[in-house]
Amino acid sequence: MALLKTENISVSFDGTKIIDNINIELNKGELVSLLGVSGSGKSTLFNVISGLLTPDDGRIIFKGEDITGKSGRLSYMLQKDLLLPYKTVIDNVALPLTVRGMRRREARKRVQPYFEEFGLEGTQRKYPNQLSGGMRQRAALLRTYMFSDEVALLDEPFSALDTITKGNMHTWYLGIMEQIRLSTLFITHDIDEAILLSDRIYILGGRPGHITDEIIISPSDVRHSDLLLSENFLDYKKKIIAAIGDTG
């Protein structure tokens, strides 16, 4: 059974349908990307899944439970890291725990061991404005993980970074995912990123946005930065570009 599932999700704004009949699934331990051009309704779908927006039609099923329109069940992370400037990095990371009512001291103790794992050791007492863009995204991802170690929704988390930092973040991300095995729904418009990070890719396109194709990245294509230069990678890329092109 899928860990997270959307059933026939449709959303309209002012009579215009934005997304139509979206059915996607995320299995445990999987990293699934939702790839689409700007304006295809990626973020609308994201808001529906995170529970911030109630769809006109359809349901969100998480572990067999209907969570449509309910926020607080799945964690998400945006391109904007949303680290609170007035809290130290450790308090930002511990925020999901303190929001749930945990004492600050205990919450700090709980998150402390992850700092090394996430390559954030030494930043605990710093304020976010003392961190570089890449480090801030790491802290934001750790905060997301502290909120829920079951499912993470990531909405273009690396798209504001420069190419080199982004490349480093991808390598780092794949490494950390091997350890924490966080089931992730990854929203992106970056084809390379989708191929590099995903087990499966849903292509979202058309108007209103709907799923036009599903591409499975073979597990034999070991995910590391060399993949970007391989023959297989180009095949995937061609396939995806063709799929996006079809949606017009």
Added chain:
Amino acid sequence: MKKSQNITCKTTAHKVIRIITGKVIPPVIAVALFVGLWQYLSGSDLMPSFMMPSPAKVLKAFADDWNILLEHAATTLKEAFTGLFIGIALSFVISIIMDACRPVYNALYPVLIVTQTIPSIAIAPLLTLWLGYGTTPKIVLIVITTFFPIAVGLLDGFKAADPDALRLLKSMGAGPVKRFIHIKLPYSLGYFFSGLKISVAYAVVGAVISEWLGGTSGLGVFMTRVRKSFAYDRMFSVIIFISGVSLLLMLAVIILKWLIMPWERRSKSVTGTK
């Protein structure tokens, strides 16, 4: 390492010199010129010396009256602080209600603006008429004058809170109270302190104005007395004393802000990605 330390030392030294030449020397020259002109005018025949006492005479009056000034200042500051604290508490309560409830905001915001256009000196006699010569009308006047800058600051601060951050907390399951504590309140702190800086000065001025109209002690009462006895040198010294007190209070607010908002004072040095 040593070299880089030298460079930082040098740059800090340069910075200090730049601050002194750029920001300290010009106002010092301006004040010196002003005092010089004042001294010259008071010594000339243009004005009778009792109407325009020389800076030296004012300074002497200041020293002679020091203990009396302190005594009166105690009364004035007590009123100012009582009024200021009530003003702060009231502005918090009202701005939180206004922020939480849109219709209340729409109804009260214009009223807030209008009340600010009423000069405090004009309503002070009315307050005395209604509430007597005791401390009550004085405190009420201070509350009215200090309330506005803080309330408006807080309201702007609540509005400045990042809507995405609010949404993120909502997605974490935080209710309105937790969203307020974690997001809106800290976002409004900077605005609060800007308002407070203005309000502390208003509080002292408001106390002095209300004391002009009656009372047994306070800097305003003392000012009225020395004016009535034509001791203008002493009056000048009270004025200088009052602005000194206001400046000290504003400085105290800046220090308080520095203590309470440590993230504002951290350097922007960035830790690398690698």
